[in-house]
Amino acid sequence: MKVAPSRPNIEDELAPARRQTNAMIAIDNVSHVFRTSGRQDHLALSNISLIIEDGAFVAILGPSGCGKSTLLYVVGGFVSPTEGLARVKGQAITGPGPDRGPVFQEFALFPWKSVLGNVMYGPRQQGVKSAEAEAQSRALIEMVGLKGFEHFYPKELSGGMKQRVALARTLAYHPAVLLMDEPFGALDAHTRTRLQNDLLNIWERDRKTVLFVTHSVDEAVFLSDRVVVMTRSPGRIKEVVEIDLPRPRRRSELLLDPRYQKYVVEIERMIDDTSEEQLRP
Ligand SMILES: Nc1ncnc2c1ncn2[C@@H]1O[C@H](COP(=O)(O)OP(=O)(O)OP(=O)(O)O)[C@@H](O)[C@H]1O
Numbered sequence: 345m346k347v348a349p350s351r352p353n354i355e356d357e358l359a360p361a362r363r364q365t366n367a368m369i370a371i372d373n374v375s376h377v378f379r380t381s382g383r384q385d386h387l388a389l390s391n392i393s394l395i396i397e398d399g400a401f402v403a404i405l406g407p408s409g410c411g412k413s414t415l416l417y418v419v420g421g422f423v424s425p426t427e428g429l430a431r432v433k434g435q436a437i438t439g440p441g442p443d444r445g446p447v448f449q450e451f452a453l454f455p456w457k458s459v460l461g462n463v464m465y466g467p468r469q470q471g472v473k474s475a476e477a478e479a480q481s482r483a484l485i486e487m488v489g490l491k492g493f494e495h496f497y498p499k500e501l502s503g504g505m506k507q508r509v510a511l512a513r514t515l516a517y518h519p520a521v522l523l524m525d526e527p528f529g530a531l532d533a534h535t536r537t538r539l540q541n542d543l544l545n546i547w548e549r550d551r552k553t554v555l556f557v558t559h560s561v562d563e564a565v566f567l568s569d570r571v572v573v574m575t576r577s578p579g580r581i582k583e584v585v586e587i588d589l590p591r592p593r594r595r596s597e598l599l600l601d602p603r604y605q606k607y608v609v610e611i612e613r614m615i616d617d618t619s620e621e622q623l624r625p
């Protein structure tokens with residue numbers, strides 16, 4: 345399949361200084377074609393350009409199959425784009441690295457390790473001494489609200505608890521960037537809200553750069569500085585919406601805030617526009 349010709353860079357309007365000095369992730373005209381034996385080549389991403397500043401919280405929304413996970417895999421270094429380049433701190437991304445921490449559902453916890461063992465794994469791999477790794481990991485387990493569960497095994501935990509362990513495990517090796525692919529998608533509404541609040545608290549404290557894929561407009565607006573709306577396959581960027589809502593954000597206050605409601609309605613409308621067509625093989 346031929347990759348579509350270049351489109352004007354969507355971030356060209358940004359001030360050059362902002363683009364140069366503060367970019368944690370720079371995605372420049374990235375296209376990706378999956379080549380499979382069973383079916384035609386599939387253009388999953390088409391000319392994606394995006395600058396993500398250090399410390400920004402950016403959500404990606406779009407219809408199923410539009411390439412959200414593929415984009416996260418490109419930034420994670422798990423997929424090499426067919427065209428274009430993705431950079432982290434100015435360096436071309438050539439593979440996974442400890443600077444980018446994935447929190448993906450498919451990267452399950454080690455079932456044979458306890459909660460503490462799972463969280464300690466990263467620091468131990470990085471050569472942190474056992475006592476220090478344990479102390480740091482215990483602090484993280486407490487931070488994600490699992491104090492008392494250190495010696496439980498994944499099979500003894502609920503979905504929300506596993507998701508908390510996955511977050512603690514990633515935070516334990518101090519990545520500059522968190523890559524989160526629908527991390528709360530499978531959770532009940534109450535657990536989801538609690539984890540959203542916990543994630544915001546952690547983010548407000550550490551100011552990591554977060555790239556967060558979700559299907560929930562509400563979640564995207566609540567959490568993010570910017571929401572990137574993608575079009576139906578092949579995924580392109582349809583709109584980038586700056587979420588100008590004060591922080592720290594309280595869910596109970598936001599739900600009553602007309603500005604919040606306006607963002608949700610506006611973005612839902614954008615997504616409806618992209619969803620009219622059927623899924624294409
Ligand atoms: N390994 C692969 N081989 C071939 N095609 C793939 C592969 N992974 C994804 N695709 C195709 O690329 C497109 C984008 O997939 P991707 O998983 O990135 O979508 P998504 O936006 O994350 O969808 P969802 O919201 O359902 O998770 C889809 O059409 C999918 O069929």
Ligand SMILES: [Mg+2]
Nearest residue numbers: 412413414525
């Ligand atoms: Mg996906």
